[in-house]
Amino acid sequence: MRNKIQIKICVGTTCYVMGASDILTIQDELTPSISDRVEVLGIPCFDLCKNSANGKAPFVSVNDIIIDSASLDKVKEYILELTQKL
Amino acid sequence: MKYFIEVDYAQNYKYNQKICGDIFLLSKSENKNRIVFTLSDGLGSGVKANVLANLTATMGQKFVLNNLDVKKSANIIMKTLPVCSERKISYSTFSICDISSEGLVKIIEYDNPEYMFFKNDKLCKVSKKTIPLERKPFGKTEKLYYSEIKMDFGDRLIVFSDGVSQSGMGNASTPLGWRRDHIIKFITDEIKNNSNISASNLCNKITSHANSNDIMEPKDDITSAVVYVRKPRKLMIATGPPIDKAKDKLLKCKVKNFKGKKIISGGTTANILSREYNKKIKINLSNNNMDIPPSSTMEGVDLITEGMLTLSKVANFLEKKIAYKNLPENAAKSFIKHLINSDHVYFLVGTKINEAHQDPNIPFDIGIRRTIIKRIATALENIYLKETYLEYI
Numbered sequence: 001m002r003n004k005i006q007i008k009i010c011v012g013t014t015c016y017v018m019g020a021s022d023i024l025t026i027q028d029e030l031t032p033s034i035s036d037r038v039e040v041l042g043i044p045c046f047d048l049c050k051n052s053a054n055g056k057a058p059f060v061s062v063n064d065i066i067i068d069s070a071s072l073d074k075v076k077e078y079i080l081e082l083t084q085k086l
Numbered sequence: 087m088k089y090f091i092e093v094d095y096a097q098n099y100k101y102n103q104k105i106c107g108d109i110f111l112l113s114k115s116e117n118k119n120r121i122v123f124t125l126s127d128g129l130g131s132g133v134k135a136n137v138l139a140n141l142t143a144t145m146g147q148k149f150v151l152n153n154l155d156v157k158k159s160a161n162i163i164m165k166t167l168p169v170c171s172e173r174k175i176s177y178s179t180f181s182i183c184d185i186s187s188e189g190l191v192k193i194i195e196y197d198n199p200e201y202m203f204f205k206n207d208k209l210c211k212v213s214k215k216t217i218p219l220e221r222k223p224f225g226k227t228e229k230l231y232y233s234e235i236k237m238d239f240g241d242r243l244i245v246f247s248d249g250v251s252q253s254g255m256g257n258a259s260t261p262l263g264w265r266r267d268h269i270i271k272f273i274t275d276e277i278k279n280n281s282n283i284s285a286s287n288l289c290n291k292i293t294s295h296a297n298s299n300d301i302m303e304p305k306d307d308i309t310s311a312v313v314y315v316r317k318p319r320k321l322m323i324a325t326g327p328p329i330d331k332a333k334d335k336l337l338k339c340k341v342k343n344f345k346g347k348k349i350i351s352g353g354t355t356a357n358i359l360s361r362e363y364n365k366k367i368k369i370n371l372s373n374n375n376m377d378i379p380p381s382s383t384m385e386g387v388d389l390i391t392e393g394m395l396t397l398s399k400v401a402n403f404l405e406k407k408i409a410y411k412n413l414p415e416n417a418a419k420s421f422i423k424h425l426i427n428s429d430h431v432y433f434l435v436g437t438k439i440n441e442a443h444q445d446p447n448i449p450f451d452i453g454i455r456r457t458i459i460k461r462i463a464t465a466l467e468n469i470y471l472k473e474t475y476l477e478y479i
Contacts, residue, residue, distance in 0.1 A: 012379070
């Protein structure tokens with residue numbers, strides 16, 4: 001049984017206003033075969049937005065790889081690529 | 087100040103009336119050491135009754151809040167305000183109550199049903215002094231009743247207008263109205279059922295029951311008010327990281343040692359405490375109201391929310407006095423539920439500034455934490471009569 005792909009979405013203040021609220025619907029946006037392989041979690045804060053060297057909010061991690069300036073499309077694309085490799 | 091004194095009232099207008107002839111005014115003295123309330127029932131109904139009751143109640147409140155003795159205030163009211171030439175009674179009744187933070191209560195009553203004093207579920211006898219007042223033009227002597235009581239934990243004082251005691255009059259089950267002895271039984275049973283019943287719940291139950299005695303068409307304005315003395319229910323709101331990391335342990339200690347309910351508001355703050363407590367945070371994604379971020383849970387605290395957006399919503403809802411049942415289902419509603427059910431609210435505010443909040447790319451102004459907390463504290467004090475304490479870390 002494969003481990004589920006873990007998506008962590010930061011729901012802190014900056015990430016939320018910069019687009020995390022849209023990304024929270026991601027499980028509904030994936031096809032059922034992919035959606036079943038994915039687990040979506042919220043986290044209160046990645047502590048990344050305070051340092052511009054980390055990139056821009058919103059921040060999402062997929063299997064602990066951080067994606068900055070995340071968007072629903074960007075994260076979906078990343079997951080599709082990942083599922084093709086795994 | 088060891089007691090928390092909760093005072094609340096509930097009203098139902100006379101059927102088909104758009105304005106109430108009963109007036110209940112409630113306020114705290116300037117130095118916050120006293121609570122004063124006045125219940126007035128205007129003669130008749132509608133606008134005239136409302137104006138007369140308002141006049142009477144306002145005078146009562148102003149005099150007593152400005153340290154005039156309740157007896158002297160009553161005297162002035164009786165001599166100043168008009169009297170119905172036909173019925174030879176004042177155009178408005180009054181019960182004025184002056185409660186100190188130590189639980190010492192002075193009450194003067196004129197023409198309202200007499201108040202009830204309960205120690206837990208037992209009604210207590212109170213000795214009252216009768217103050218006669220002659221109404222020379224009418225050859226009549228009015229009676230005012232003055233009494234003093236000392237309230238302690240678990241004690242309740244209940245006042246109501248005759249719309250309560252006379253509710254149901256003329257109906258088969260209550261031909262002579264609800265009547266005092268049945269009201270006493272009702273209240274006793276409610277307290278036996280729930281020994282911690284709040285002033286708010288109890289006065290709503292009394293008014294509701296009177297309303298149903300009148301089969302939802304009150305024959306008179308119905309008002310009941312309850313004073314309840316209890317140990318304060320405490321709530322701590324920890325929001326914002328401390329000014330420097332060295333104080334993270336201090337934040338943890340203050341939160342851990344606090345005896346009461348705890349809300350953590352802010353992702354960074356929650357992370358600090360999660361690390362210090364060594365407990366995981368679980369975010370509740372099931373109820374996703376898109377307006378503000380979802381709430382979370384962690385062992386050892388009662389609620390975790392995001393910071394600034396949630397706090398702004400809470401401030402707005404409190405200031406606009408939006409009824410709890412009309413709030414949207416989100417983290418701010420959970421936050422407000424805790425606020426409403428607390429008496430003393432302690433704000434532990436971290437003063438580290440998050441520069442990311444000032445990013446010009448953010449589409450609106452997130453605001454400054456201290457300012458929003460001050461708004462919440464002010465609303466809680468002035469509108470909801472809570473006591474608030476602010477500490478910066």
